[in-house]
Amino acid sequence: MSTHSLRDLRNQLGSIVREVATSGEEAIITDSGSEVAVIVSMADYERLHEHADVADALRLRGLRAEGFAAVPLSEMMEALGVSADEVIAS
Known part of the structure; x- marks a missing residue:
């Protein structure tokens, strides 16, 4: 280093x-x-991202095991009061 x-x-x-x-x-x-x-280096950068992806997947698995469920995008947008047209326009 x-x-x-x-x-x-x-x-x-x-x-x-x-x-x-x-x-x-x-x-x-x-x-x-x-x-x-x-x-x-590019190789280290790629390894860091691979590890981050694995960590994210394990975290998501843990959340699902605790009863948290994924929310469909349409439901999330509705809850936030955002329309697809607004997202496309921005």
Whole structure:
């Protein structure tokens, strides 16, 4: 893992991104000494999303086991007082 200031990032973006892509190690970005962002490889990004999808599915399974049921979109829109025409227009 490497750490770079915003100034470093502006001056060395290409090399920092290539290093992350080839090494698989993330790059922490700082602003005035505080960590504000991270650059990760595409493979790590995809893995994070896969884990999030699994976590969401497990959470939904748990909610259903507790008796919570999915609400059809039409019922939700009706309860919110929103029409399909309003959604399409926006």
